[in-house]
Amino acid sequence: MDYTSRNILVMCILTFIEVMTFISSIDISFKKYHHDFRLEGYKCVPNETIFEIDNVDPVECGRLCYLNSICAKIFYQPNSHKCIGCGHQLSPTDNYETLPGSMSYTSEYETDCKHILESRRAVPNGLYEIGLWMSKKIITVFCDMNTEGGGWTVFHRRIDGTTDFYRNFSEYENGFGSPNGEFWLGLKYIQEIASQGTTEIRLEMTRENGEEGFETYKDFKLVNGADYTLFVQRHTASAPTDTEQTLHTNILSEAFSFASTAGWPFSTYDRDKDSDERRNYAVEHHGAWWYAVGSGVNLNGKYCRPGTRCNDGVSGLTGHYHFGFAKDESLKSSRMLIRRV
Template structure:
């Protein structure tokens, strides 16, 4: 920088004088003629010109560098902008990735829940299907049972009006089978008074009447039937003006002729008509020609009271005289069809419908 300043001074002085040597240094001496500087002053300027060119070059280089630096700064700003943009993008991508992961986790959780519910539904469906299958099997069994019952019913319907029974020491006997209730064998019937029930011992022993109308099956047949196996007894009763009732006994049994066809058992009573056989249990059978009752005043089977298990006469007589109008008007006679517990023991009332039925007891 000192050398540059010296050259600058000399340039100025050269315009007024010339250079002289003084104490080993060049000094510019001013003269009037500008030409005094001559070649000597020009030679002194040449290095300055060279340095100036160098400086210019360096300045140009510096300016070029500054431009490059400016360009670099601009580029760096662009890079920063891009980096900022990339950072935001990365943030967005990170957020999107987080949202995506959350959604995936939620979907996976929902899929697990759906699978669990599907498994539960499938298990319940399996149980329901198995239940339906079991029900189908039960229905099939019931249908088979119904078919079997229908077949049995058809077979029994064919025999409904008449049945044949074979008893020990007897000939085949035609009897009536009840349609209501189903499955019972009618052993006695009173419906219109067409049959006379004021019969002797032999008739009651062997049976009489028409199985399609009024009849009595016979004491010997009853003995054989109830001896072979336990039977139930069902008695249907009806009055002239329409009311009906019934009495059921779960163990009906008749003794042999040697035992005078004793009413040995009737079991447990149930029904609506009351238990008017209560006084007839363990009593012998009586007819007008065989007095086996306990009444000292005479024979309870006389005067058309009919054959029965009379005690001290008792509170029932279903083989007595038939009165079509259902009422006895003669004050001195009480020989109508009677079941006292059903009509308040009014002896003037005579029933107009009776069916006695038995069937083998279920063991």
């Protein structure tokens, strides 16, 4: 295929995709693609391949990817008319298989899990790559697409104590752990994702006996630059009172809620920002949090045996707890999630 013909083909595919994007706007769904010259001559590896079809024209190839909710990239080989749809936006550092003569088209990165839900319609829970809206950095996040309508970006998860959360400030700023297991996304990423617009936050806690509780706030952000000062407004709290775990409002204690330390910077053992110059509450609570005079919530504290009281015998409570939900009982699991309103 000569250079002129190749350019015509590229324009045809891109024009089709733009037309489909316009038509789909009546469903409030948008997806844009661009020609990725860096990946010409390759195709995605088998475990990222959504479909691979021979004898397909380029317009049909674009349509197949557009209509597939988890297709984010296509590779098209003009000579053999082979169309390959891939499951996420592979970067040039990923592993590929060669496909001589192929062309690559990539959807633009969504900026959070709500954006993914809006642009791809029905999508499952799982790992996705997003492009942060200001820094343009590409990161992998875990998206909850089921809870309360979905579109939640999960930034904290604890389930079994396999990941140590007693970390320094740099680690809390940049993130640690595995999004498929226990992890903290990173303060700088949480701050940027939440800065796109009004953002709600949800805290979920589970006790050893299986009871669940949650808190939600309709306006969450981290302000004052690298201090990552907590700002939240409008509180709703719930906890179960029966075996069916029906949720009832206003069970959680306001005095020991997440919002009780709003207005305070984030503290770690090596960066003390709490209200008491004589004490370091991150050290005393064996955690990292928005401490004022301590905190009734310590979801980044030491993971102790669920259902027990975790106390070092010197400073008091050091565990993974939410006092407003389960008093000083060590929790079994917790999550923190954010979503644009």
